[in-house]
Amino acid sequence: MTGSRLPAGGLIDRTKPISFTFEGRALTGYAGDSVASALLANDVRIVGRSFKRHRPRGLLSLGMEEPNAILNVGTGAHAAPNRFATELPLAQGLAVSPTRGWPSSRFDLGGVLDLWPTPLAAGFYYKTFIGPRLPGVRDAWNRLWEPLLRSLAGQGRAPEGVDPDAYDHAHIEVDVAVVGAGLAGLAAAEAALGRGARVALFERDIRPGGRALGRDGDPRIDDAAPLAWAEGAWARIADNPRATAKLRTTAFGLYDGRQLAVYELPVDGPYAGRIWHVRAKEIVIAAGALERPMTFPGNDRPGVMLASAVEAAIRRYGVRPGGQAVVFLNHGDGAGLRQALNAADIEIVAEVGPDETVTGTQGFGRLQSVDIAPLGPDGLPRMDARRRVPADLLATSGGWSPALALHLIQGGRQAWSEADGCFIAAGGGQDGVRLAGAANARFSAAAALADGHGSTAGGAPGPKTTGGDAAPSGQGLPLAPIAAERLKRQAFIDFQHDVTVADIGLAAREGFHAIEHAKRYTTAGMGTDQGRTAQLATAAALAAATGREIGDIGLSGLRPPVTPVPFGALGGWRRGALFAPVRQTPMHRRHEALGAVFEDVGDWKRARYYAAPGEAMAPAVARECRAVRTAVGALDVSTLGKIAVAGPDAAAFLNRVYTNRMDTLAVGACRYGVMLKDDGMVFDDGVVARLGPNRFHVTTTSGGAAAVLNWLEDWRQTEWPDLKVWLASVTEQWAGVAVAGPNAARTLAALAPELDLSDTAFPHLTWRDATAAGLSARIFRVSFSGERGYEINVPWRHGEALWDAVLAAGAIPYGTEAMHVLRAEKGFIVVGHETDGTVTPVDLGLSWLISAKKGDFIGKRALARPALTAPGRKQLVGLEPEDASVVLDEGAQIIATATPRPPEPMLGHVASSYWSSALNRGFALALVKDGRARHGERLFAWSLGVAHAVRVRDPVFYDPKGARLHA
Amino acid sequence: MxxxxxxxxxxxxxxxxxxxxxxxxxxxxxxxPRAFLLQGDPDDHRLAEILWRTIGIRRGLAMGEVQRSETDGSRLATMAPDAWLYLQPNPASPRIAALTDALADASIAALIEQTxxxxxxxxxxxxxxxxxxxxxxxxxxxxxxxxxxxxxxxxxxxxxxxxxxxxxxxxxxxxxxxxxxxxxxxxxx
CATH class of the missing domain: 3.30.1360.120 (Probable tRNA modification gtpase trme; domain 1)
Structure with a gap:
């Protein structure tokens, strides 16, 4: 091993070398390395280029907060973008590359953008590319600027091809879930187990211990070194049968009901990743604290690292990150760092004292020197007295902030603590969710252990600590005073998004004084690292720019996921054939055999049309329509929602649900009805059949069945609990076939010879129990096509047999597309086509369905409101294109002129549009303002730049007198 | 049917x-099994009497509770405070007819077949x-x-x-x- 690897030390296994590539270069590390530490050991100092200015960037940290080393991992379909090098365990053959930089991260042509960064200041995309338009380039933003910016910026490359990896989801319910296996988290988990609880413990690192992994100087715990104690505690927890303990597992969301979302990267096994859905009575967030970088000119140069990262590089990974170091801290907790530097034989060439600051850094792609200047009486650096110190490492720390992300995304509050020099949790959030350890601003090891142990009340005494302890003392804001405006453009606050102190100042000058506004204007904190190293500096800079206290500024909000999670993991096993649930009717195989082309209706697969070999959709649909109009057709209606309504108050209940009366419905009869939402708008429609004095059979739309049942249950249970009525879905109890056409009776007679089908014995809108095709059946005489029609219902298991029998009796199968054509020719509505949540039954010409004789019903009061009866409402009409060959686009806007000029008034829209073989022309149903008063008027249907002249008419195109119902 | x-x-x-x-x-x-959703007032003693008389099972009242017949393997699962699912593995069991007849008019409770x-x-x-x-x-x-x-x-x-x-x-x-x-x-x- 060459490069910067120390000859000994660290928590790596030097007997297990691992080969990997970075940007095509073959490199070697050891088991126990992260990709980041291995790059550092191989003297790779530039790990990527910055987002906007393409500045060379190196490792700032070695933890989850890393903003620079965000890599593409793998190639082809296995590629994964947005992986933090600091969190990626080194693996044999791993291929990683920087997110940006062409032709390479070391020599990137995009770096020219940094020569004159002024145009790339905050909000530049809001200002620069909107106008003026380039001569000869129409739509310059979409055609030129956005593609250019995307090629220069972006956050990684999407995989090529379908992800071949498998992902899984798992649910677990425990008494206590602990996030973080640092000292506090381990103490919390052990305490909970000690009192008999079931515990889940999640740690995102590959080892437990938290800060004990990378630092020294903490006290002994139960007479053991901190790391040894942590590993012992982990082993005890993992061995406990009441515990689930997972490494490489990151909590990324916390939701109502104390549900924690956790992403696990299994070390082995069949899955590439697993999402854990964890429900817990108590959640302990022991996610630690994040070190803040100091903000000063040139603070992004490779070689400037967080003090904790320098210490971890030496102690955990056995890497010497430099030879000559400058130390720049804003607190007194530097002893461990100095010991580590000495142990690695790194010369401390300068320590920036409390009356000094760093005013700049130099070096191309690697730190070579640091400028240090004393502070003058005005608090600003005296640039005339600065000195230049040769150094290739600058260890910096602007203090520590508790990791509050999970606390904040569940609604927790935060407040500035002057004593701690950071924002701390200040209540809010869910009951039973607590922070512990450094996340709770208990920065010393002893305090963290006590806090973790105590956060799970009760149980045995906690771990005992002996010896010295270390905690940041007197930490201030991580914002160094900067002498000149031009230097502020080199002082980075958000490394991932290239946001500088100057950007925050600009946002403040332009009126973005609130932290949320400044965040969105500058994009500070909006990267994949969610601004972990940027948040406090952003607030500090905004406070300075607006003359306020940082406590009045606050930190910007966060939302889950708090760390990148692959889409594949979120999708889990729901991919391919399992991506979406599918419902099939019992006749599904028959439809497939008939060449059906299916459409999705809710989760259902419905046959849209049956294409003969080589037959296109239009002729197939026309053929099916002709069959129904001239002979007999068969449609699978098993998907219709069916609800059994029973009880002594069933009729009264339905009277309140539908606009028309259902209490007058005779046993053996059916009635069409619409139900409204309380705002008076049509919600669903269907046929109600009375099976007995206290029993009804209600049908709904196929896609709306579940929503209707939920809606009815809602009213039954919450508004009318006094009614003795019960509801049950029987959708899948009954399979159904609609038989429609002038030969429908003849067909049914062949199937049910004992049934009297005369109009007097079995009139329209009645139902009968009968034997059909040898099956016990319930037959409804209803029609959705305008032809004489029957819907034959049999128990679900007999659906296929019924279908076979109906077709054997001569019926031609037709699909949902023909069904739509046929119903539209009759002016029958379909919920979702002719309704959109803003349409009343009066608008649809269904006033006859609104009973004036009965009492209240849902939506009645709303229907009487002036706005729903005022002129100007859109009403259902028919449209005939003047060119009969035209089939209008559904959604086309109805306007009064063929040559619209914005803002052209919109009179309505086309709701349904088809070709009618019966009419031998295109036709449409539309909702048009005051439509019923416009019959005969010439209007235009405009879509995609084309206006077709149409004639407004009554919506019933076919058999307006309904004679064919009795044919 | x-x-x-x-x-x-x-x-x-x-x-x-x-x-x-x-x-x-x-x-x-x-x-x-033959399945019937039974819905009614949990405090109505007439319903309890009908159930005991026709299917030989007492209603459970706690969610998740499943009461079983000791003789024919049928069971009554409590689905909601006012809803139970009667499951009868013998499709020709006379108890089905007895139950459906007793509740046919839906005046005391609703019995809906969901087999x-x-x-x-x-x-x-x-x-x-x-x-x-x-x-x-x-x-x-x-x-x-x-x-x-x-x-x-x-x-x-x-x-x-x-x-x-x-x-x-x-x-x-x-x-x-x-x-x-x-x-x-x-x-x-």
Whole structure:
């Protein structure tokens, strides 16, 4: 091993070398390395280029907060973008590359953008590319600027091809879930187990211990070194049968009901990743604290690292990150760092004292020197007295902030603590969710252990600590005073998004004084690292720019996921054939055999049309329509929602649900009805059949069945609990076939010879129990096509047999597309086509369905409101294109002129549009303002730049007198 | 209403769909019992009397409770405070007629046949609890889902019923129309 690897030390296994590539270069590390530490050991100092200015960037940290080393991992379909090098365990053959930089991260042509960064200041995309338009380039933003910016910026490359990896989801319910296996988290988990609880413990690192992994100087715990104690505690927890303990597992969301979302990267096994859905009575967030970088000119140069990262590089990974170091801290907790530097034989060439600051850094792609200047009486650096110190490492720390992300995304509050020099949790959030350890601003090891142990009340005494302890003392804001405006453009606050102190100042000058506004204007904190190293500096800079206290500024909000999670993991096993649930009717195989082309209706697969070999959709649909109009057709209606309504108050209940009366419905009869939402708008429609004095059979739309049942249950249970009525879905109890056409009776007679089908014995809108095709059946005489029609219902298991029998009796199968054509020719509505949540039954010409004789019903009061009866409402009409060959686009806007000029008034829209073989022309149903008063008027249907002249008419195109119902 | 009792496979996946899941669990397609959803006032003693008289089972009142007949393997699962599911494995049992006759007018309670509405299958194996936990948020530990209990659960996006006849055995009823999807879902665990 060459490069910067120390000859000994660290928590790596030097007997297990691992080969990997970075940007095509073959490199070697050891088991126990992260990709980041291995790059550092191989003297790779530039790990990527910055987002906007393409500045060379190196490792700032070695933890989850890393903003620079965000890599593409793998190639082809296995590629994964947005992986933090600091969190990626080194693996044999791993291929990683920087997110940006062409032709390479070391020599990137995009770096020219940094020569004159002024145009790339905050909000530049809001200002620069909107106008003026380039001569000869129409739509310059979409055609030129956005593609250019995307090629220069972006956050990684999407995989090529379908992800071949498998992902899984798992649910677990425990008494206590602990996030973080640092000292506090381990103490919390052990305490909970000690009192008999079931515990889940999640740690995102590959080892437990938290800060004990990378630092020294903490006290002994139960007479053991901190790391040894942590590993012992982990082993005890993992061995406990009441515990689930997972490494490489990151909590990324916390939701109502104390549900924690956790992403696990299994070390082995069949899955590439697993999402854990964890429900817990108590959640302990022991996610630690994040070190803040100091903000000063040139603070992004490779070689400037967080003090904790320098210490971890030496102690955990056995890497010497430099030879000559400058130390720049804003607190007194530097002893461990100095010991580590000495142990690695790194010369401390300068320590920036409390009356000094760093005013700049130099070096191309690697730190070579640091400028240090004393502070003058005005608090600003005296640039005339600065000195230049040769150094290739600058260890910096602007203090520590508790990791509050999970606390904040569940609604927790935060407040500035002057004593701690950071924002701390200040209540809010869910009951039973607590922070512990450094996340709770208990920065010393002893305090963290006590806090973790105590956060799970009760149980045995906690771990005992002996010896010295270390905690940041007197930490201030991580914002160094900067002498000149031009230097502020080199002082980075958000490394991932290239946001500088100057950007925050600009946002403040332009009126973005609130932290949320400044965040969105500058994009500070909006990267994949969610601004972990940027948040406090952003607030500090905004406070300075607006003359306020940082406590009045606050930190910007966060939302889950708090760390990148692959889409594949979120999708889990729901991919391919399992991506979406599918419902099939019992006749599904028959439809497939008939060449059906299916459409999705809710989760259902419905046959849209049956294409003969080589037959296109239009002729197939026309053929099916002709069959129904001239002979007999068969449609699978098993998907219709069916609800059994029973009880002594069933009729009264339905009277309140539908606009028309259902209490007058005779046993053996059916009635069409619409139900409204309380705002008076049509919600669903269907046929109600009375099976007995206290029993009804209600049908709904196929896609709306579940929503209707939920809606009815809602009213039954919450508004009318006094009614003795019960509801049950029987959708899948009954399979159904609609038989429609002038030969429908003849067909049914062949199937049910004992049934009297005369109009007097079995009139329209009645139902009968009968034997059909040898099956016990319930037959409804209803029609959705305008032809004489029957819907034959049999128990679900007999659906296929019924279908076979109906077709054997001569019926031609037709699909949902023909069904739509046929119903539209009759002016029958379909919920979702002719309704959109803003349409009343009066608008649809269904006033006859609104009973004036009965009492209240849902939506009645709303229907009487002036706005729903005022002129100007859109009403259902028919449209005939003047060119009969035209089939209008559904959604086309109805306007009064063929040559619209914005803002052209919109009179309505086309709701349904088809070709009618019966009419031998295109036709449409539309909702048009005051439509019923416009019959005969010439209007235009405009879509995609084309206006077709149409004639407004009554919506019933076919058999307006309904004679064919009795044919 | 049912004129003939055709095998369950006539309206759902056939028994041939039985087999091993990806992790070795035994997945078995079952014949469906006759199923009736009973809804009524839990405090109505007339309903309790009818149930005891016709099917020989006392109502349970706690969610998840499954009361069993000691004589014919039928059972009554408490689905909601005012809803129970009567499951009768013998499709020709005279108890069905007795119950339906007693409640035919729906004046005391509603009895709705749902035999066709669900497809039944079982899943067995030592790690069945862990494997099912990948599909459902319903707690499956014996303390939360004891042997003998039955609950409404969501398996992925599909709302099902689940019974636990044994520590390593679950019986699952999914909506019939979702059966092919549910089987595919279970095969992969």
């Amino acid at each position: 049912l004129r003939s009792a055709r095998p369950w496979s006539a309206f759902g996946p056939s028994a041939a769909a039985s087999g091993r899941t990806a992790s070795g669990l035994i997945l078995t397609v079952l014949e469906a 066709e509405a669900r497809s039944w299958m079982s899943l067995a194996g030592a790690h069945v609890e862990r494997a099912l936990a990948g599909l459902t948020s319903r707690p499956l530990t014996p303390a939360r889902f004891p042997v003998g209990a039955g609950y409404a659960i969501a398996l992925g996006p599909v709302h099902c019923l689940a019974e636990r006849p044994g520590m390593t055995l679950f019986r699952i009823a999914c909506p019939t129309s979702y059966a092919p999807y549910a089987l595919a879902m279970l095969r992969r665990i």
